[in-house]
Amino acid sequence: AQKITQTQPGMFVQEKEAVTLDCTYDTSDPSYGLFWYKQPSSGEMIFLIYQGSYDQQNATEGRYSLNFQKARKSANLVISASQLGDSAMYFCAMREVFQGAQKLVFGQGTRLTINP
Amino acid sequence: KAGVTQTPRYLIKTRGQQVTLSCSPISGHRSVSWYQQTPGQGLQFLFEYFSETQRNKGNFPGRFSGRQFSNSRSEMNVSTLELGDSALYLCASSEPGLSEQYFGPGTRLTVT
Numbered sequence: 001a002q003k004i005t006q007t008q009p010g011m012f013v014q015e016k017e018a019v020t021l022d023c024t025y026d027t028s029d030p031s032y033g034l035f036w037y038k039q040p041s042s043g044e045m046i047f048l049i050y051q052g053s054y055d056q057q058n059a060t061e062g063r064y065s066l067n068f069q070k071a072r073k074s075a076n077l078v079i080s081a082s083q084l085g086d087s088a089m090y091f092c093a094m095r096e097v098f099q100g101a102q103k104l105v106f107g108q109g110t111r112l113t114i115n116p
Numbered sequence: 117k118a119g120v121t122q123t124p125r126y127l128i129k130t131r132g133q134q135v136t137l138s139c140s141p142i143s144g145h146r147s148v149s150w151y152q153q154t155p156g157q158g159l160q161f162l163f164e165y166f167s168e169t170q171r172n173k174g175n176f177p178g179r180f181s182g183r184q185f186s187n188s189r190s191e192m193n194v195s196t197l198e199l200g201d202s203a204l205y206l207c208a209s210s211e212p213g214l215s216e217q218y219f220g221p222g223t224r225l226t227v228t
Contacts, residue, residue, distance in 0.1 A: 033215060043204050045219035052215065091159065095217075101172035103149060104208070104217060106159040 002027045002096050006107035013082050014115050020067070021077040021110050023092030033095040034075040035104065036066065040088045048090075051075060079112075087114045118143065120209050120220035128226045134195040137223045141188050141209030148190040149217070150182060153204040162205075165190050166212075194225075202227045 003026040013019045025034065036048040051059045051066045059066045067076040079086055089111050093104040121140045129135050141148050149172075150162040161174040165184035182192040188209075194201055204224050210217040 035217065037219070042221070043206075043224065044221040045206060045208075047216055047218055050215045093159075098172070100212075101164055101166075102147070102210075103161040103164060103172055103174070104151070104159075105161070108158050 002029070002032070002094050002105045004092050004094055004105055004107035006092055006110050008110045009108070010111045010113070012113045012115060015084060016081055019079045019082050019086075019112065021079075021090050021092075021112065023075045023077065023107060025073050025075060025092075025094050027073075027094065027096075029097075031097075034066070034068070035093040035095070036064070036075075036077045037091045037093065038086075038088045039091060039109070045091070049077065082114050084114050084116060087112060120207060120218050122205075122207055122220035122223050124223060125221060126224050126226075128228060129197050130228055131197055131199060133197050134193065135197060135225060136191055136193045137205055137207075137225075139190045139192075139207035139209075139220055141190070141207075142218055145209035145211045145218075146188050147210045147212065148184060148188065149208045149210075150190070150192050151206045151208065152176075153206060153222075154200075154202075159206075162192065197227045199227050201225065 005024045032053045034051045038046045049061045063080045065078045089109045091109045092107045147166045149164040164172040168184045179195045184190045204222045206222045208217045208219045
């Protein structure tokens with residue numbers, strides 16, 4: 001079974017600093033996908049970034065980048081120039097596919113707080 | 117393109133009652149998945165529907181059921197509600213061949 005581990009329950013960062021949120025995963029499948037989602041207090045899960053296991057380059061989306069280290073099975077999210085609006089829960093997830101059916105397996109999340 | 121919509125957004129029910137939640141996926145997306153989020157268990161997969169067929173089911177009791185209509189809209193039903201069913205229920209839509217899965221705003225269910 002696939003597993004996602006986020007070891008930082010909470011992080012506090014000063015505004016405008018860069019922040020790295022850790023995520024390690026465990027899977028025996030050669031093909032997989034990794035996601036990062038942001039969940040503000042409103043509850044909605046906002047898609048941030050996706051990395052496929054065969055992608056040669058690290059994914060980037062604006063201020064978000066994914067530091068993908070396949071051999072170490074890590075997929076850390078890097079947020080550059082943090083903003084107050086970045087304060088939220090962040091979830092790392094892996095897509096598990098079996099005979100065409102899919103589901104996401106989530107980590108426990110990291111609560112990020114940006115201080116002014 | 118409109119995002120994933122879920123109705124209702126908030127719901128209060130009594131133990132023993134049943135509830136139906138609705139999810140409309142992004143136009144063109146045929147896969148709808150449901151997740152339960154609680155403080156204790158985190159985010160857990162409930163089931164996935166694709167073209168009106170349940171393709172995958174999580175480890176939940178039979179009180180949790182769902183269906184998908186020909187327009188890809190999906191409903192989930194919880195019968196004989198228990199206090200532990202209080203949670204945020206999220207649905208996500210996707211399309212085979214595309215990487216992203218997009219979530220709706222969720223339905224917050226409170227069982228008293």
